[in-house]
Amino acid sequence: MIKFKKSTPNKDARRVLVIDDEPAFTRMVKLNLEGTGDYIVESLNESRKAFEVAKAFKPNIILLDVVMPEADGGDVAQSLRSRSLTQDIPIIFVSAMVSQEESKKGFYQSGGEHFLAKPVDKDTLCGAIETVLLTLK
Amino acid sequence: MPSLKALRTIDLEQDYHAILIDMRHDRDDSLQSIHYISQQQNKVALIALCRDHAQLQRYKEVIHHLDDYILADHLVDGELPTRITHAIRRRLKEQELLHEQTRLQSLLDNIPDAIFFKDRESRFTKVNKRMQTVYGKAHPSLLGKTDFDLFSEEHAQAAYNDEQQIIRDGQPIVGKLEKETFEDGHFNWVNTTKVPLKDEQGRIIGTMGISRDITELKKAQDTLAHERSLLKTIIEHALAGIFVKDLAGHYLVVNQRHVKYLGAQAEPEVIGKTLYDFFEQSEAARISATDQKIMQSGQSIENLIDYRQRPDGSELWLLTSKVPLRDELGRCIGLVGISLDMTEQKLAERNLKKAIKTLEETKLQLIEAEKLKTVGRLAAGVAHEVKNPLNVVALGAEYLEGQIEGPEEMLEVIQDMRHAIQKANHVIFELLDYSSPHKVTMELGNINEIISQVLALMRHNFNESCITVHEDLSRQIEPVKLDASKMEQVFINLFLNAISVMKKGGSLTVRTRAEQIKSAGDNVSSKLTECFRIGDPVILVEVLDTGSGLNKEAIQKAFDPFYSTKTTGEGTGLGLSVTRSIIEMHHGVMTLQNRTDTQGACVRIWLPAAS
Numbered sequence: 001m002i003k004f005k006k007s008t009p010n011k012d013a014r015r016v017l018v019i020d021d022e023p024a025f026t027r028m029v030k031l032n033l034e035g036t037g038d039y040i041v042e043s044l045n046e047s048r049k050a051f052e053v054a055k056a057f058k059p060n061i062i063l064l065d066v067v068m069p070e071a072d073g074g075d076v077a078q079s080l081r082s083r084s085l086t087q088d089i090p091i092i093f094v095s096a097m098v099s100q101e102e103s104k105k106g107f108y109q110s111g112g113e114h115f116l117a118k119p120v121d122k123d124t125l126c127g128a129i130e131t132v133l134l135t136l137k
Numbered sequence: 138m139p140s141l142k143a144l145r146t147i148d149l150e151q152d153y154h155a156i157l158i159d160m161r162h163d164r165d166d167s168l169q170s171i172h173y174i175s176q177q178q179n180k181v182a183l184i185a186l187c188r189d190h191a192q193l194q195r196y197k198e199v200i201h202h203l204d205d206y207i208l209a210d211h212l213v214d215g216e217l218p219t220r221i222t223h224a225i226r227r228r229l230k231e232q233e234l235l236h237e238q239t240r241l242q243s244l245l246d247n248i249p250d251a252i253f254f255k256d257r258e259s260r261f262t263k264v265n266k267r268m269q270t271v272y273g274k275a276h277p278s279l280l281g282k283t284d285f286d287l288f289s290e291e292h293a294q295a296a297y298n299d300e301q302q303i304i305r306d307g308q309p310i311v312g313k314l315e316k317e318t319f320e321d322g323h324f325n326w327v328n329t330t331k332v333p334l335k336d337e338q339g340r341i342i343g344t345m346g347i348s349r350d351i352t353e354l355k356k357a358q359d360t361l362a363h364e365r366s367l368l369k370t371i372i373e374h375a376l377a378g379i380f381v382k383d384l385a386g387h388y389l390v391v392n393q394r395h396v397k398y399l400g401a402q403a404e405p406e407v408i409g410k411t412l413y414d415f416f417e418q419s420e421a422a423r424i425s426a427t428d429q430k431i432m433q434s435g436q437s438i439e440n441l442i443d444y445r446q447r448p449d450g451s452e453l454w455l456l457t458s459k460v461p462l463r464d465e466l467g468r469c470i471g472l473v474g475i476s477l478d479m480t481e482q483k484l485a486e487r488n489l490k491k492a493i494k495t496l497e498e499t500k501l502q503l504i505e506a507e508k509l510k511t512v513g514r515l516a517a518g519v520a521h522e523v524k525n526p527l528n529v530v531a532l533g534a535e536y537l538e539g540q541i542e543g544p545e546e547m548l549e550v551i552q553d554m555r556h557a558i559q560k561a562n563h564v565i566f567e568l569l570d571y572s573s574p575h576k577v578t579m580e581l582g583n584i585n586e587i588i589s590q591v592l593a594l595m596r597h598n599f600n601e602s603c604i605t606v607h608e609d610l611s612r613q614i615e616p617v618k619l620d621a622s623k624m625e626q627v628f629i630n631l632f633l634n635a636i637s638v639m640k641k642g643g644s645l646t647v648r649t650r651a652e653q654i655k656s657a658g659d660n661v662s663s664k665l666t667e668c669f670r671i672g673d674p675v676i677l678v679e680v681l682d683t684g685s686g687l688n689k690e691a692i693q694k695a696f697d698p699f700y701s702t703k704t705t706g707e708g709t710g711l712g713l714s715v716t717r718s719i720i721e722m723h724h725g726v727m728t729l730q731n732r733t734d735t736q737g738a739c740v741r742i743w744l745p746a747a748s
Binding site: 118 | 520524525526527528529531532533535536539540558562
């Protein structure tokens with residue numbers, strides 16, 4: 001008989017929007033982050049709907065995949081930053097197309113942007129979100 | 138003696154020293170007797186006894202045949218025997234003189250040399266037959282003539298001056314080589330001796346001389362000298378070293394070029410010397426052996442490429458041909474050799490080979506680089522494609538681990554999954570590592586240290602396979618320019634190979650030592666001479682195992698990419714190929730052979746010492 005831990009989100013849980021064309025990935029991120037109780041996560045697999053979803057969900061932070069079939073991470077970021085309602089939402093790019101060194105670091109900054117290298121684990125994800133949100137305060 | 142008739146019957150010379158003819162009675166046969174005796178030309182003295190002067194006068198016509206006459210009316214007592222004795226002496230003297238004169242004339246007439254006598258004005262006073270025949274064609278008699286009548290003025294004046302000099306100081310001119318030029322332009326070469334001619338009182342009254350015609354000899358000499366000079370010019374200016382040796386190996390002839398090949402300065406330093414004066418014992422013995430073989434067998438050798446080391450250490454390559462030297466009877470009396478300096482060609486050939494090799498390597502490297510680029514691109518794509526699903530699995534497993542409290546087995550399963558995912562991640566990183574470009578950094582390093590480090594690193598592997606390791610590393614080796622990480626890879630590959638062939642245990646020997654590339658010996662192979670020059674200092678590393686060794690096919694193909702004797706899945710077949718590439722990148726040579734001392738394989742690596 002499998003026993004599951006119970007977890008409910010905290011009152012001051014952060015809202016995280018995860019945009020990735022791979023539903024399994026967004027689901028896993030959602031499950032892991034929400035499992036901590038510190039985050040409320042919205043998944044999006046169709047990148048062209050990013051603005052609509054962001055407008056409605058009002059995330060504190062967005063995790064954005066770089067390589068996607070519809071609109072890639074760069075386009076999505078530009079579109080969000082060009083509109084007043086979403087322009088201040090911090091974005092962390094998540095990518096598999098990174099060098100070996102970058103990949104080993106996990107979370108890093110490059111050209112003023114924040115990056116997470118796949119494969120990523122829960123602690124790195126949480127650490128990155130907290131770091132970015134802390135710098136904004 | 139009673140009568141002429143009786144006179145004719147006796148041998149006068151045999152029996153008498155003198156004949157006294159009594160003329161006092163005016164007998165008829167007295168005159169006839171005198172005639173007869175004088176005609177005999179004998180040594181018998183002829184004396185006439187007359188009454189007085191008046192009677193003697195009547196025999197005037199024969200008086201010159203007499204050696205003496207005695208006048209009876211003047212004869213003193215006891216005078217007769219003395220007169221007869223004197224007449225006998227005179228007779229003998231005259232006879233001797235006559236003989237002498239005959240002999241001299243005979244000599245003069247028969248000698249093939251021209252003999253002449255001249256007065257103080259250089260006029261001929263006597264010449265022999267030869268002189269008259271050769272020089273007197275235009276002159277029935279040469280007597281009274283001078284050289285100016287026979288020769289051109291150029292020669293006549295010179296001869297005249299010589300003769301006048303002899304007359305002045307009395308000194309002979311002996312064996313002078315003269316060119317006699319004639320008015321018609323032709324000339325003779327003569328060897329002439331002239332001496333002063335003296336009278337009884339020792340006063341110089343002229344000159345006498347003898348000339349031998351040596352025109353033919355001179356022509357032969359000139360031809361010989363010309364040929365000799367021609368030969369000498371050819372030998373001296375030949376672009377090859379030329380030499381002649383006797384049976385004992387002494388240099389008889391050597392030209393300047395060969396003098397240089399021997400490391401000497403000038404010909405006199407070489408003539409009479411042997412190879413042992415210019416080369417080390419073993420080298421001299423080697424060349425001498427070849428020479429002896431040629432002289433004993435009579436067989437020449439052609440175009441033998443021979444390596445020598447000059448005294449200054451630089452290399453010298455010679456293309457040598459040698460033929461036996463024979464005397465007129467065909468016996469071998471030495472040898473003649475000709476050597477062309479091939480060093481420039483040899484060096485050019487070597488440089489060309491090197492250039493071709495470099496080109497080949499560059500080509501291979503380009504192919505390899507292109508391959509790596511493709512692999513790199515593929516790897517990056519694959520990495521991306523694999524990373525995403527792997528991340529999903531990883532995050533899923535992590536989530537489950539966080540959510541599940543039990544049972545324990547379930548948690549263990551999840552743990553195993555996470556470990557597997559980590560391993561998979563590691564593989565992806567390795568793939569990215571392999572495909573990313575590599576830099577080679579060459580620094581001075583000690584090969585022994587690298588070997589020791591790798592052995593330490595792999596101690597566990599050796600222990601596991603029950604392999605004993607023998608380190609035989611020379612302390613006297615020079616540093617090598619190397620890329621430490623690449624060199625480590627070389628020894629890891631070699632040791633892994635050794636372990637794989639000694640699964641049931643064995644012994645591994647690693648040996649290093651300093652060497653010099655030699656022209657002869659066990660470290661000679663075409664590969665080595667392509668890569669190194671003779672005399673180059675090198676480090677030799679040997680890795681010897683006690684495995685089963687290699688068959689012919691394996692020895693030939695061991696360095697081919699993807700060739701492997703291991704079962705599928707155990708090896709990619711890239712190990713030795715990569716290993717050799719690395720050695721070649723270090724300008725070294727690597728060979729693989731079976732051991733000769735025992736069963737097993739032996740890898741030899743020569744690396745240039747960085748001295």
